[in-house]
Amino acid sequence: MLSIRNLRSADIPSVIALQQRVYTTIPAFQEPQFESLLREFPTGQVVAELDGEIVGIALSLVILWDDYSLHHTWASVTNDGLFDTHDMGGRTLYGAEVCVDPKTRGQGVGHTLYDARRTLCKAMNLKRIIAGGRLPDYHKVATQMAPEEYAKRVIWGDLYDPVLRFQLDEGFDYCGILHGYLPNDIDSVGNASLIVWLNRDYDSERPTQAPPAGLFEEKS
Numbered sequence: 217m218l219s220i221r222n223l224r225s226a227d228i229p230s231v232i233a234l235q236q237r238v239y240t241t242i243p244a245f246q247e248p249q250f251e252s253l254l255r256e257f258p259t260g261q262v263v264a265e266l267d268g269e270i271v272g273i274a275l276s277l278v279i280l281w282d283d284y285s286l287h288h289t290w291a292s293v294t295n296d297g298l299f300d301t302h303d304m305g306g307r308t309l310y311g312a313e314v315c316v317d318p319k320t321r322g323q324g325v326g327h328t329l330y331d332a333r334r335t336l337c338k339a340m341n342l343k344r345i346i347a348g349g350r351l352p353d354y355h356k357v358a359t360q361m362a363p364e365e366y367a368k369r370v371i372w373g374d375l376y377d378p379v380l381r382f383q384l385d386e387g388f389d390y391c392g393i394l395h396g397y398l399p400n401d402i403d404s405v406g407n408a409s410l411i412v413w414l415n416r417d418y419d420s421e422r423p424t425q426a427p428p429a430g431l432f433e434e435k436s
């Protein structure tokens with residue numbers, strides 16, 4: 217059975233091992249980075265379990281988007297992975313990481329994690345979710361076209377990218393290419409797509425709400 221819950225300190229070794237299985241050139245986070253996320257924003261850190269085994273994670277922050285909209289890299293938004301850029305005065309839920317175990321892809325784990333992010337965004341009365349999305353198949357055609365053309369061809373359906381296609385199908389809008397977003401992402405040649413999902417229930421008259429305790433406990 218697939219279920220989601222918040223990340224716990226005891227999960228950190230399993231989650232590091234998961235990232236090591238997923239990424240070849242991008243280093244897994246180190247334990248202090250997960251501890252920082254748990255300290256800054258515990259409700260924003262979600263794991264997916266399939267029959268009791270952690271098979272996916274979605275890690276998020278709340279940020280002041282205006283601070284990053286002009287010069288936006290993964291390092292700038294996360295302060296080089298320290299995650300102390302989390303700011304409850306912000307209106308934007310930022311997707312810092314999502315990954316699913318290669319052996320359980322295509323079974324809805326990613327969708328469940330994205331659903332958790334949407335639930336969190338709505339529960340906190342945040343305006344939107346923003347992320348830099350990897351383009352892991354771009355390297356296959358990088359000598360033939362710029363990433364902008366690659367993204368357009370994925371959007372109009374002539375090329376397939378397992379991350380951008382998934383994110384578009386999850387209702388995100390593509391806003392352009394971020395060059396040099398994650399330099400050690402060799403598959404994406406360092407590029408990412410800037411993507412956004414707008415919370416239609418957002419109420420600008422109300423402040424950002426603290427996430428309800430236990431939002432993701434016992435949800436399946």
Ligand SMILES: CC(C)(COP(=O)(O)OP(=O)(O)OC[C@H]1O[C@@H](n2cnc3c(N)ncnc32)[C@H](O)[C@@H]1OP(=O)(O)O)[C@@H](O)C(=O)NCCC(=O)NCCS
Nearest residue numbers: 314315316321322323324325326327349350379381382385
């Ligand atoms: C992107 C990622 C998180 C998606 O995770 P996932 O668990 O495979 O996602 P889902 O199973 O919900 O959806 C993937 C595809 O399977 C399809 N799918 C989902 N459940 C399905 C089912 N029961 N039967 C058939 N297809 C199914 C979805 O429609 C989707 O298709 P699409 O790619 O054409 O949109 C995953 O590929 C991943 O971890 N990639 C590597 C890490 C990474 O790059 N992360 C992104 C950082 S920006």
